[in-house]
Amino acid sequence: MRTSYTAMLFTSSALLLQRRVAISAFQLATPSATRISTRPITSTSKVLLAAKTEGGGGRTSAAVSDKDLISKTNKANGQKTKKVALDTNPPKGTRDFYPSDMRLRTWLFSQWRDVASQYGFSEYDAPVLESESLYTRKAGEEVTQQLYNFVDKGDRNVALRPEMTPSLARMVMAKKGGLNLPLKWFSIPQCWRYERMTRGRRREHYQWNMDIWGVDGVEVEAELLSAMVTFFKRVGLTSEDVGIKVNSRGVLGEVLAELGVPEDKFAATCVLMDKLEKVPLDAIQGDLEELGLERSTIEKLIPVLTNKSIESVSAVLPPDSQAVQELSKLFKLCEAYGIEDWVMFDASVVRGLAYYTGVVFEAFDRKGVLRAIAGGGRYDKLLETFGGEPTPAAGFGFGDAVIVELLKERDILPSFEGSGFDTVVFAMDDDLYGVAVEVASKLRAEGQTVDLILEKKKTKWVFKHASRNEARYCVIVAGNEYENGEVSVKDLSVGEQKSVKIDALGDWAKEVSQS
Numbered sequence: 001m002r003t004s005y006t007a008m009l010f011t012s013s014a015l016l017l018q019r020r021v022a023i024s025a026f027q028l029a030t031p032s033a034t035r036i037s038t039r040p041i042t043s044t045s046k047v048l049l050a051a052k053t054e055g056g057g058g059r060t061s062a063a064v065s066d067k068d069l070i071s072k073t074n075k076a077n078g079q080k081t082k083k084v085a086l087d088t089n090p091p092k093g094t095r096d097f098y099p100s101d102m103r104l105r106t107w108l109f110s111q112w113r114d115v116a117s118q119y120g121f122s123e124y125d126a127p128v129l130e131s132e133s134l135y136t137r138k139a140g141e142e143v144t145q146q147l148y149n150f151v152d153k154g155d156r157n158v159a160l161r162p163e164m165t166p167s168l169a170r171m172v173m174a175k176k177g178g179l180n181l182p183l184k185w186f187s188i189p190q191c192w193r194y195e196r197m198t199r200g201r202r203r204e205h206y207q208w209n210m211d212i213w214g215v216d217g218v219e220v221e222a223e224l225l226s227a228m229v230t231f232f233k234r235v236g237l238t239s240e241d242v243g244i245k246v247n248s249r250g251v252l253g254e255v256l257a258e259l260g261v262p263e264d265k266f267a268a269t270c271v272l273m274d275k276l277e278k279v280p281l282d283a284i285q286g287d288l289e290e291l292g293l294e295r296s297t298i299e300k301l302i303p304v305l306t307n308k309s310i311e312s313v314s315a316v317l318p319p320d321s322q323a324v325q326e327l328s329k330l331f332k333l334c335e336a337y338g339i340e341d342w343v344m345f346d347a348s349v350v351r352g353l354a355y356y357t358g359v360v361f362e363a364f365d366r367k368g369v370l371r372a373i374a375g376g377g378r379y380d381k382l383l384e385t386f387g388g389e390p391t392p393a394a395g396f397g398f399g400d401a402v403i404v405e406l407l408k409e410r411d412i413l414p415s416f417e418g419s420g421f422d423t424v425v426f427a428m429d430d431d432l433y434g435v436a437v438e439v440a441s442k443l444r445a446e447g448q449t450v451d452l453i454l455e456k457k458k459t460k461w462v463f464k465h466a467s468r469n470e471a472r473y474c475v476i477v478a479g480n481e482y483e484n485g486e487v488s489v490k491d492l493s494v495g496e497q498k499s500v501k502i503d504a505l506g507d508w509a510k511e512v513s514q515s
Contacts, residue, residue, distance in 0.1 A: 093194075093203025103416035105206070108400055109188055112208040115231045116186040119223065121210060124185045126167035128192075132157040134166045146193040160192035164209045165355075165382065165395065172213065173388045181214025181391075201371065202401055211395030218326050220394045221359045221378065222333035228363060228374060228396065229339045235403075236412040242373065245346035246330065246361045249377070250323030251313055252350065255304050258318075259297050269293065273301065273350045307347040330359060355379040359394070370406055374398035418470025419451070426453035426462050428478040436477045439487060439505060443475070446509035466492060473512070 090096050097105060116123070132149045149159035161167060164187055172179060187209045194203055210227060212220045225244060232242050252273065253266055261269060268291055272284050288295060307313040310331070314324045327345065334343050343361075351360040360377030376396025384390045407413035423443055427436035440452040451471065453462060459476075466474045476488040481499055489508070490497040500508050 093197055095202065095204070099419065100416045103419070104404070104413075105400070107414065107416065108404065109206075111231060111234055112186075112188060112398070115227055115234065116208075116210060118230065119184070119210075119227045121184045121186040124168075124171070124187050125189065126161075126164070126171060126187075128161055128190060129158055130161050130167060130170075132159040134170060135159060135162060143193065146195045148192045148194055161189065162191055162193045163397065164189045164191065164207065165211070165379065165397075166386075168209075168211060168395075169382050169386060169388075172391070173383060173386060183213045184211075185213075186210045199370065199405060206400040208398040208400075209395060210398075211393060213391060213393040216380075216392040218330040218359060219333065220392075221330055221361070222337060224376065224394060224396055225334060225343060225361065226337040226339055228398070229337075229342050231398075232342075232363075235407060237406070237410070239341040241366060241406070241410060242342065242363055243366050244343045244361055244363045245349045246327070246343050246359065247345065247347050247349040248323040248327055248359050249350070249356050250321075250326065250358055251304070251317065251347060252301070254317050254321055254323055255301060259300060261293065261297060265291050265293070270350050270356070273298075273305065305348045305350075308345060310345050313345075313347050326359065351375055351377055355382045355385065357381050361396070363398075365406060365409075367409075369409055370402055373402050373406060418468065420449070421451045421466075421469055421471040422448040423473040423475055424451045424453065424462065424466040424469075424471045425475045426457065426477070428459070428476060430456060432477045432479065432482060435482060435502075439475055439477060439502065442502075442505045443509050446506050447513065448509055463490075463492075 095101070113123070132147065135147060136144050143162045147159045147162060149157065152158050167189075168185065168187075172183075188206055189209065190204060191207050192204050195201065197203065210224060212223065225246075228244065232238075249266075249270060252270060253263075256266060256269060257263075272287055272291075285295065288298060304313065304316055307316075310324060310327050314321060317324055331340070331343065331345070334340050349360055349362050351362065356377045357380045358378035360375070362375040363373040365371075365373060374396055376394065378392075378394040380392045381390050382393065404413065425436050425440045425443070427433045436452060440450045443450045451466075451469065453465075457465075463474060471492060474490045474492060476490070478488060481488055482502075484499075485503065486499040486501055487505070488497055489500050
């Protein structure tokens with residue numbers, strides 16, 4: 001009995017030793033510290049004994065031992081799973097930008113940047129992902145119902161930005177008075193809104209923003225309107241194509257005050273009035289009741305909103321109306337800028353964002369084919385809504401989608417199908433490819449954009465490729481010319497071809513760059 005017990009103890013000790021050896025070997029073979037879960041000795045013994053019995057050097061994975069495992073996992077109840085075809089469309093309301101689309105976008109952005117630079121603005125940017133609280137103002141704005149918002153993995157409520165102005169306000173507040181005012185900043189952010197799509201309206205778009213902070217007078221609005229008109233002129237539009245309606249929230253505020261509407265309901269009332277352009281009065285009846293406004297109050301406002309001249313609206317306002325004085329001064333400044341043909345007074349323009357406090361404006365298609373092209377105004381109290389000090393500010397937003405549609409509709413959008421290389425370089429023979437590389441390098445060093453043909457192609461294909469990409473020149477490296485230290489250069493615009501010494505290609509590149 002004692003002998004049997006001793007034998008059992010020895011066997012258990014041997015198995016325990018085997019287990020420890022196996023674990024140590026695994027730990028040594030693992031490059032990083034690995035947490036190993038321990039098992040009862042009995043179960044480990046079975047594994048080790050099984051491995052020993054099967055003649056292996058350790059445990060064997062089912063994936064290794066079963067060669068049919070992959071095919072088994074692709075079957076369900078004896079049926080092979082079908083491959084799901086990839087949906088090649090981008091998410092609804094968004095866009096892919098192929099090279100030609102990117103060339104258009106780059107061109108448009110460069111127009112915006114050039115105008116902003118011309119007016120002394122500096123570019124800035126901010127994250128596309130912001131705190132949701134930055135946009136959830138309680139004034140009935142559509143933007144608060146159109147957010148792409150979610151709770152992130154840190155349990156934070158975040159949203160893709162639907163507009164840039166709140167981000168700008170956050171950035172200004174973050175400096176705690178450390179910025180030198182006035183500031184003139186611009187940006188071209190991508191913005192996201194889950195809204196109904198129409199022509200020129202998508203769920204994502206890029207938007208040119210120009211803002212001026214720290215100046216209280218309408219000189220700011222006049223400067224912004226001038227910048228907007230400058231852009232329109234640059235892309236070939238005239239005052240017959242585009243107009244800019246101008247109004248002041250002050251006009252509406254003074255009328256509301258006369259009607260006894262409290263100041264704290266002013267912003268929400270403006271948002272409702274903006275909706276009247278799209279829906280009948282009955283559609284906002286419930287919203288009016290929530291604000292405690294009588295239908296008769298809005299019915300009295302509507303005739304005021306139909307006024308199309310400062311003179312007619314001033315007749316229903318107090319004699320010393322500040323709103324009328326500001327508007328009169330603004331239109332005189334527009335005359336000084338030479339943009340009076342572009343701007344007009346229209347009391348119906350209110351704008352749908354609650355933070356506007358003064359002058360508001362909206363660029364529109366005079367033919368009425370497209371929706372609003374751009375819009376903006378004064379928002380002196382925006383910082384105050386975030387707990388900061390009231391700071392005078394005004395700006396505008398200008399979407400990319402509508403303006404492109406307008407340029408297409410007027411047939412003045414440039415073509416962006418070709419890449420617009422300066423020169424295409426190719427070798428007629430594989431042995432001359434190294435020379436073609438040297439030629440391309442020389443031309444690139446002189447600032448040319450060069451497309452080097454990387455594989456053997458027929459001459460006909462190369463010329464067609466160069467034409468399709470709207471290249472200006474084609475440089476051909478051929479045997480006969482190369483023996484004379486030359487290459488053939490074809491001017492694709494006129495079809496003329498000449499020989500140029502390889503050593504003189506730099507001079508040739510400088511010469512054609514000036515032509």
